[in-house]
Amino acid sequence: MNKSRILIVDDDPSIRKFVRANLNIRDYAVTVAENGLEAINIIKRESMDLMILDIMMPYLNGYEVCRQVRESSMLPIIMLSAKDEETDKLRCLELGADDYLTKPFSLNELLCRVKNLLKRTQGSELAPSMLKFACGELEIDYDRRIVSLNGQEINLTDTEYRILDYLARNAGRIIAPEHILEKVWGQDYLDKRRMLWTNISRLRGKLNSRPGYNYIQTRPGIGYVIKGSTSKHA
16 A cells, blocks of 8 residues: 655754654655745655645745645645634635644644545545536536536635535535534534635635526525535446
8 A cells, every 4th residue: 555645844844853753653655845945846746645834934935835736736735833813724724725733733633634634635435326416517527526617627625625525415405514524624623613614715716607606505504505406326
């Protein structure tokens, strides 16, 4: 079985050494970068399964690295920062990061988040018989893991894809925020409604085919739903 490949990007050598050693012990293949420019170059020439990305770095900060990566890749990203402000966390999520940890962080918490993020991005929970989901101009090709609108592919982050996937497979049902949070992020995130709202807002922006219409509809005080959909099976 191939090892999961993780890129650690941090200008603090002690953090790089500490995280790398603990990931290596757990049989991950680890690459490190000292700054954002080095990280971008590594991603261009090597295939990675996950990136642990510090925000405050010289040459190119973590925000810009995340933005550039999201232009062409769904690579899972965990952001690290000494900042604990809500605005900083939301900025990371709006740029497409999948998770956020504040320094100093618990090693066990980081390892748990790495494991859960890899599990949900590398595993497949779809029934083998389901090939596509279609709703109006929106289509999900499960076999190729592609989302398209009007025949044009939409670049979604892994988190956005999983939210859309979960709602699509429960089309017509109103799904409570807690159920989406647990399914996409895990039980430790049941109180992170703002994080869910941010991701759904960004997802809606990408799926906005015509003004005033949203594929993902809100039922105030209840949850979210995709209506009027059809599923295609083998």
